[in-house]
Amino acid sequence: MKEQLFESILAQKDRLTEIADYIFDNPELSFNEVKASKVLEDYLEEEGFQVERGLGSLSTAFRAVYENGQGGPNIGLLCEYDALPMGHGCGHHMQGPAILGAASAIKHLCCGKHFKLTVYGTPAEEGGGGKIIMLKEGFIKELDVALMMHGGPSTQVDVKSLAAESIKVTYHGTSSHAALKPEQGRSALDALLLTFNAVEFLREHVAEDTRMHYTVLDAGGSANVVPGKAVGSFSLRSYSSRYLDEVKERFNKIVQGAALMTETTFEIETEKRLESKVPSYKLNDLMMKNAELINAPAMKSAREKTGSTDFGNVTYLLPGAVIRIAFVDENASSHSQDFLDEGKTKRGHDAMINASKILAATVYDLVETDNLVNEIKEEFSKTKSMM
Template structure:
């Protein structure tokens, strides 16, 4: 019978190596799809410990899978990690904590003498902050063979993910006609007017949608000089809602806002869809096991799931296989991510403690799943029921 105490001891034996990995990632922040140093460091550690590494998954240079197989058959457990940083900020989302946590759990499991037939996979998913490597990876079936998928994320409390928001991102590029803004304004058509009218229209739209909807945008191009009528202007918008069917209706109305703004200002608008993510599909049985193990290992500030939430590309995975993410406290509650506070805390004593807590939590959850076919069956049944519910969801 696998022992969680033995697993915890092996995680503790790895503590210095895991902290050094985190410190390296923190000191060498890399943007999405450019995480070459991070991937080299992570995969070399796994290879040295008997994992078989596949690089370049789904045509992404910094996506990988590292597998450790015992016996024939058995469950396949995937543990996903991100390692990209934020532009001009660094690891303000704590991604330098994820890989060490997952590597620690995977290595500790591989060193258990009585590990039953199974496959443990560490799956590296690049560019979470930008293009979302999980999108093409999911499209090419990189997760479909898993029995469960697990993740870790730093947080201002220890909890599991509840709902997340489905999201569609768009770029609106308006085309007008340049002219001298003082000498011949009547000969110009302002693309910026199209952008500004779009923002005004989005404000009116916000009044007549459900309270879970979020619409937010920025101007990315407003022209080149105040005395030139802008012939080009552009904006980026994110549109979110709790479920996809309702989001689709809001998106169509939002696109009509931009089309109407172009009509009203005499401009042309080019609509470019960007990233699109689903709402997360939750499996409570898997969430419960994660949170119980977090409590078992003494995680700090354990709370119910957050009431307010954003969007995550992990949601794509959770629509294909049962998935869950444990968020581990390492900053004071209420501290927002994507901030300097997170950058500093992710290379601190608290950040290092979160790595060990997460590695133990993930490893112990794997032990529970591998030890109980009944638990795994319950997780799969709940996943099937939840997926059918989401697929048959009606507007309300």
């Protein structure tokens, strides 16, 4: 059956390549992916999926569903399609077409068991946190398993991702002339500088994988005025969402302490929260076995640690995995000219088709193997409880 799935995907190759190139040639930034979402939605509708165009507050998000009988697992295929200011330097133009090929093949050939196949279009991964918004608005949570693909220098899966919280702190003091009436001032900038120093001291007392960054957004004005307002931006990271909560609690105490020392007041605003991935080892193994089956290029062992992504928020709630497909040289990094240069080459097109095959084969295994989805969900719950 998997060979038939692969043949079905190859039969779509020309059309899928056209769509990938169209998205590449029409790069759209976060929340504005009008052309990309439409071309993906149109294809799924043509293939007989029930398509919802626009989800919640996101006009360029979509959900397309095919249901084979009643009951059975709900398998999710998620794709991104937003670009960077440089263009598609992260390979997101490949994700949607790869998902289309897999979804179509599964719909037409995988009919032995009852299941639901749900394709989610997830906009604004590049800094916008589209999946976070979708989760808050009730989408994606209904899935039993979530699968994605991403281009890269190697064919591999991921284990952990960084949880990250972006925080804005605003201090309010009392402004005064720094030379004539300094005693009347309560410096908001002093509070911010004390916070920076305290974060530096905190570095000695956190786990090794913790990262803390900061910068000044507003220093409060000229040097001869005691600033009545100062604003700083902070980023806290850890490979454990639970440990990040502990670090955040200590950070909050630092902010409070700086305000007490300077007799200022403060506001703490969480601007974005990315959760750490809960590894799904069974899903990872399944995807890599299917990568081996198709003889995918440049196969490597799993990336133990990766950066932050809004897909982490999905995989913190339910089992999920990303298959990364080699289409650039080994030392190339995402958000680079290397990714951009290979976007419309044979390597890029082949990576899209390879990913489509792996995803289709993995969905087939999840649907046709008795109790496999339940085993994956049980493993997920156990792994999360130990993180």
